[in-house]
Amino acid sequence: MKNNDLPRDAVRFPSVNDSIDRHGNGYRRRDFLKIIGTAAGAAGLVSVGVSVAPEKAQAFAYEPYYTDDQLTTVVTSCAHNCGSRHVLVAHKKGDVIVRLSTDNGEYQAGGAYGKDTFEEPQLRACLRGRSYRARLYSPERLLYPMKRVGARGEHKFKRITWDEALNEIAQKMVQLKKDFGPTAILDQSYAGASYGVLHKSDQIEGLLGRFLGMFGCRTNSWSVPSYQGTTFSSRMTFGTIQDGNEDDAFAHSKLIIMWGWNPAYTFHGGNTFYYMRMAKQRGCKFVLVDPQYTDSAAVYDAWWIPIKPNTDAAMMAAMAYHIFTNNWQDQKFINKFVLGMDAGTLPKEFAGKENFKDYILGTYDKQPKTPEWAEPICGVKADDIKKLAEMYARTKPAALKASWSPGRASYGEQYNRMAAALQAMTGNIGILGGCAEGVGKAWHSESVAYPYDENANLWWASIKSDRWAHCVLNYPNVKREEVGLWPREDNLDGQIPNIKAIFWQGSDWFNQLTNINKEIKAIDKLELVVCMDSTITPSGIWADYLLPIATHFERHDVALPWYKGHYYIHRPKVIEPLGESKTDFQVFTEMCYRLEQIDPSLKNLGQRYNPRAQRDYFQNPDAVDEAYLKAWWDGSVQHHQHVTMSWDEFKQHGTYKFKLSEPHVAFRDQVTKGVPFETASGKIEIFSTYLAGIEDWTKTQFGYEIPYIPKWIEPFESLNHPITKDYPFHLISPHPRWRTHSIFNNIPWLRETYEQEVTINASDAKKLGILTGDTVEVWNERGKCVVPAYVTERLLPGVLVLFEGAWMDPDKDGVDRAGNPDFLTLDNPSPAGAFAYNNAMVQIRKTDLVHRPGWDDLAVARSSVFRRDM
Known part of the structure; x- marks a missing residue:
């Protein structure tokens, strides 16, 4: 959008070379510097002790700068999977948001400025949320439907109308379903850019799954990249992923072990740090088990135990050994609540099977899992393992x-199951200050505002x-376990899906899944x-059609x-959609009407998909959306959760914070009331x-046998693997603080706080002649990326850290110049579905290859290629 295309009341912010006097007249930069220099000289002539009355400021640094009483204030929230969703307060002039603030205590019933209590803490947004104006009005903002006119990944698109886009997509969908069957279209939605009770992108409950299921052609993506191994563990161990406490329970802990957890970067619940700080003030001790010494460890003065990546289950098994042999386990808790911890708690029908204690003591395999056994595997001294276990x-x-x-x-999944075994054997489940967390889902929200349909979210294959x-690359010669x-x-x-199409809704998965070079080879086979x-995301660059979705x-x-x-946060329409943006719900509703016109077997698809709407919903969604949301509040929230606040009151206040009578503790009722x-x-x-x-593992989605008790299993690649001869460094790719996966990667404000770089231990760097700031290449047989190096002693030797989510920028040879670690990661199938993001063995050296740090750092915004044909 050019400056002269802005709405009449839009604010044009001056450039860094502009200077403005108190009357709004522009100075030339050279004159402005002269004035500053003169003022500085005059100030230097003032004698010490002479009082000079300061003048009242007559102007802001730039004008117009509106004060709050000149602006309309609207309460809304963040929308992404950063670890929480918090209050954003939009201050707008006309239809333009000119700044954002956050919760100050007054946006709730009974609230007041500054209110911030243990029961009702402020829901303060982080820097990512506070930077959202830069994303909303970004040069990479997608404003119009676009169609690819060059090769995939070549950045060549032209603007088309919504009619053209939807008609062409609908025609192609019907053809693919007819020619290749009901598995031809792959659903790759996730909660990246669209997550609420109505406008939802989600693998299970989302609008895309509902749309493709009702259309009758869908291959589902069943595993969640962030925590699939953890999900498996929680379901096998507890029968649910709702195994988390609310974070206020941390305030009551006497010991917190942060196992691979850096809550300064990846909190689960927005007030995590507040409650953990409270625990620290009450005398709680902190331990960090992690290959890197994190900011969280520094803040809490934690005992740092550096560990070789992916050997956690071995160390935990050794802790269990030390606990068992010293008889420190909570046997009373085990006998009452735990199955298969030892021979006495083994089910009768499995009496001859190995139990967990037998495995730990080596009864069957003749290998006791002692701390001395674990030390060479995980790199942690046996004495430290014993100390932590005690x-x-x-x-x-x-x-x-x-x-x-x-x-x-x-x-x-074996790491998470082993952790659950430690939590259970010490009796730290279901008690205040304890923790059973794997997935960590805590308080239950009523999460869907649109109606269920008997055909919604159906799939004909799920991989x-x-x-x-x-x-795609190997069809049809693919086994189900692959x-x-x-x-x-x-x-x-058992039939392998014949995938010919992908829908990405609210997800940048092409940039975020493992082994990107393999994806690049496969995508050209799609129609x-x-x-x-x-x-405009990296995934979008490889698409045939780009559909602009309203934020x-x-x-x-x-x-x-x-x-x-x-809590719940009301999210009103703050501004009208920019350009020709539509909501996901609008797009899918309109697509349904067009599909039913092409295929008579899809009779009334539009009405069934969106029963409250008429055909004009594509142009006028507001009344329908309000009706859905009010019905959800009046029914699900007020009825099921006994909320007395009306929908209109909720809209007026902006937030509703539940006041719990006691901290929510997972499985408290099971432990205290005997609930199964x-x-x-x-x-x-x-x-x-x-x-x-399970008798036949080939008939399962896992394909390979999974032990029925937690066990240590050597990972695909590690520092203990022979592969270290060629690739001696273990690369891990944790989540950064300044992005939510790939979201916010193009925000200059956040990029100023951190540069995408690979962290290397000082001793390793010295051997390789690498200094901080040197450009290096990191590579293995799967790919190569180029980044600057950061040298530190806060990392275990032999380990490299490269944060995930950088927007990829591959050159003609497939070398990523932006530093995306997923050019190096494995896509091999771990049986329980865990993603091998932290399983990459690599080599590193200084290089003359070019590093391009990001789209925003280029001389011309890369988005210009999408504007030139308008």
């Missing part, structure tokens, strides 16, 4: 927070998300790729907390009756 077993209550990160590896490229094909009870069971987003500032919705946090756990046995299943009962 601290955890003999401190009550203690919180072992097993973060998702170590589980993002081959056999990552592991990052195995789509393998499936792609994690989910079993079905019909004639499609249709549609990207629905508000921003959460430009549609009506309600924000949910993200796994933790007991949600497993088949009604107990915590360290011995999984489900896994023990």
Whole structure:
């Protein structure tokens, strides 16, 4: 959008070379510097002790700078999976947001400026949320439907109308379904850019799954990149992923073990640091088990135990050994609540099977899992393993927070299951200040405002998300275990999907899944790729059609907390959608009407998909969206959660914060009231009756056998693997603080705080002649990327850290110049679905190859290629 295309009341911010006097007249930069210099000289002539009355400021640094009483204030929220969703307060002039603030305590019933209590803390946005104006009005903002006119990935698109885009996509969908069957279209939605109770991109409940399911052509992506191994562990052990406490429970812990967890960067619940700081003030001790010494460890003065990546289950097994042999386990808790911890708690029907204690003591395999056994595997001294085991077993209550990160590896589920075994054997489950967290979902929200349909979210095949490229490249010569094909009870069971199209809705998965070079090879075999987003993402560059989606500032919705946090935030339409943006719900509704015109078998598809709407919904969605949201509030929220605040009051205040009578603790009712756990046995299943009962693993989505008790299994690649002869460094790719995955990567404000770089230990860097700031190449047989180096002693030797989410920029040879680690990661299938993000063995050296740090740093915004044909 050019300056002269802005709305009449839009604010044009001056450039860095502009200077403005108090009357709004422009000085030339040279004159302005002269004035500053003269003033500075005059100031130097004032004698010490002489009082000079300061003048009242007559102007801001630039004008116009509106004060709050000149602006309209609207309460809304963030929308992404950063670890929480918090209040954003938009201050707008006309239809332009000129600044953002956050919760100050007054945007709730009974609120007042400055209110911030233990029961109702402020929901303050982080820097990512506060920077959102830069994303909203970014040069990369997608404003019009676009169609590819060059090769995929060549950046060549032309502007087309919505009619052209939707008609062409609908025609192609019907053709693909007819020619290749009901598995031809792959659903790769996720909650990247569209997440609320109404406008939802999500693998399970989302609008795309509903759309493709009702159309009758959908291959689902069943695994979640962030925590699939953890999800498996929680379901096998507890029968649910709702195994988390609300974060206020941390304030009551006497020991917090941050296992692979850096809450300064990846909090789960927006007030995590507030409550952990409270625990620290009350005398809580902190431990960090992690290859790198993190900012969180520094803040809490934690005991840092550096560990070789992906060897966590071995160290935990050794801790269990030390606890068992010293008889420190909580046997009373085990006998009452745990299945298969030892011979006495083994189910009768599995009496001859190995139990967890037998495995730890080496009864069957003749290898006791002693701390001395674990030391060479994990690189942690046996004495440190013993010390931590004693601290955890003999401190009550203690919180072992097993973060998702170590589980993002081959056999990552074994780490999470081993952590659950430690949590159970010490009796730290279901008590205030303890912790059972794997997935960590806590308070339950009513999450869907649109109606269910009997055909919604159906799929005719479901594969592991990052195995789509393998499936496409090798079809039909693919085994189900290679792609994690989910079993079905019909004639499609076992049949490999013939994928010919991808829909990306609210996801930048092409940039975010493992082994990107393999994806690049596969995408040219597809006949249709549609990207629905508000921003021109790296995924969009490889699409055939780009559909501009309204941001959460430009549609009506309600924000949910993200796994933790007991509140709702009203999300009104703050401004009208920029350009020709539409909501996902508008696009899918209109697509349904067009599909039913092409295919008579889809009779009334539009009305069934969006029963409250008429055909004009594509142009006028506001009344319908309001009706859905009010019905959701009046029904689900007020009825099920006993909220007395009316919908109109909620809209007026902006937030609703639940006041709980006591901190929410996962499984408190099971431990104190005898409520059964949600497993088949009604107990915590360290011995999984489900896994023990599987006879033919080839008929499952896993494909390979998974132990029915937690065990240490050597990962695909590690520092203990022979591959170190060629690739001696273990690369891990944790989440950064300044991005949410790839979202916000193009925000200059945030890029000023951090540069994408690879962190290397000082001793390793010295051997290789690498200094901080040197450009290096990091590579393995899967790919290569180029980044600057950062040298530190806060990292275990032999380990490299390269944060995930950088917007890829491959050259003609497939070398990524932006530093995206997923050019190096494995897409091999871990049986329980864990993604091997942290499993890459690599080599590193100084290089003359070019590093291009980001789209925003280029002389001309790369978005210009999307504007030239308008």
